[in-house]
Amino acid sequence: MSRPRTEAEYLARLVPPSVAGLNRRSLLAGAAGAGALLGTGLLAGCGDSDSDSGAGSKTVSVGSNASDPTPKDVLAKLAAGFQSKSGVTVNINTVDHNTFQENINNYLQGKPDDVFTWFAGYRMRFFAAKGLAGDVSDVWGKLSGFSDAFKKASTGDDGKQYFVPASYYPWAVFYRKSVWQQRGYQVPKTLDDFNSLGAQMKKDGLNPIAFADKDGWPAMGTFDILNLRINGYQFHVDLMAGKEAWTSDKVKKVFDTWAGLLPLHQPDSLGRTWQEAAQSLQQKKSGMYLLGLFVAQQFNENEQDDIDFFTFPEIDSTIGAKALDAPIDGYMMARKPKSEANAKKLLEYIGGVDAANIMVKGDPGTLVANTGGDTSGYTALKKKAAELVGSATEIAQFLDRDTRPDFASTVMIPALQQFIKDPKDISGLLTSIENQKKSIFTS
CATH class of the missing domain: 3.40.190.10 (Periplasmic binding protein-like II)
Structure with missing residues (x-):
């Protein structure tokens, strides 16, 4: 979610002219934000070194907005699980949640990480339509345990998938x-x-x-x-x-x-x-x-x-x-990842049952998107939350x-x-x- 704290921060929003047509005020905001981004390097991709590129690479980088302790710990456990299974090291670039959202446009146009945390629905489609995300339809061909609604929420305007759901919450x-x-x-x-x-x-x-x-x-x-x-x-x-x-x-x-x-x-x-x-x-x-x-x-x-x-x-x-x-959180792939093969391997893992089980145990504040996950350990609160979403006649993703x-x-x-x-x-x-x-x- 987008989380500015002050007037100066929301004025420094980054939606550059190459991403969307803007009025003068927004154009100035994009320029100001770009300068801040370049000056601080807050969202510089972890995977932009030569050592991460090319066939045979044993690393993959993730740009993460999971800065709060619980989701940060869950992602660390997902990375460890993937590394144990694949032998590929995951380099996580964690950025304050609000800062990540505020700088996402320029981040994706620069040297983003191979994989990055983001949201389903309109927000995903927006960046996919602008050519700022990678097609992961082949990853979806290997996934199971997702409802049609989750696949629809992961699909761009062109009918291709650009997003792998991880969790959701009402x-x-x-x-x-x-x-x-x-x-x-x-x-x-x-x-x-x-x-x-x-x-x-x-x-x-x-x-x-x-x-x-x-x-x-x-x-x-x-x-x-x-x-x-x-x-x-x-x-x-x-x-x-x-x-x-x-x-x-x-x-x-x-x-x-x-x-x-x-x-x-x-x-x-x-x-x-x-x-x-x-x-x-x-x-x-x-x-x-x-x-x-x-x-x-x-x-x-x-x-x-x-x-x-x-x-x-x-x-x-x-x-x-x-x-x-009931917003859906998950992961996307950069348009030109340094390690595309590893990025897709990681996304396939994140969309699988093993990752779902790690999330079930690690975060009391979310529900896993993959129905194959072992939810027998859900607290009464999470069971009730899952029932609430299941009984909803319509589900919105959230204003932003x-x-x-x-x-x-x-x-x-x-x-x-x-x-x-x-x-x-x-x-x-x-x-x-x-x-x-x-x-x-x-x-």
């Missing part, structure tokens, strides 16, 4: 069972129930809804779920694709509804990371948190059984509450994965942060979003 409203049992709270079925529950939590001295948006992306999840509940999946997808107007009454209703919920949110969210908000839930200072399943990473091992969740409640009975965000990267980063992040800071001028905000959308989607 977004839902998480809470601590012990806190709710102590207070007698009940899972809300409607928005009115949700508001009443939040008001009671406030009276009980809790932050009703843990909230953070310092990184820029968490608020996207709130927008997504409200839009899905109020306007339905198809409208949401069309809005993300630039086919619907942000100035419509439908979108205004989403922000009006959100403005009514903001008093229940943890204050000062623009100065807080998602980890800090999750810790407030872990510390029993907040009653609920709308986030991905990875929230479990912030809980101690002996607290995992105390985490539970419910899907965000119904707002319109004609639409219901079956749609949700379902739309153009430049629109998500240069328009939606600052717009949502502006709304959180001052939710009074919704019409003016939506007019600004719509004008920028037209400029980006028609360029």
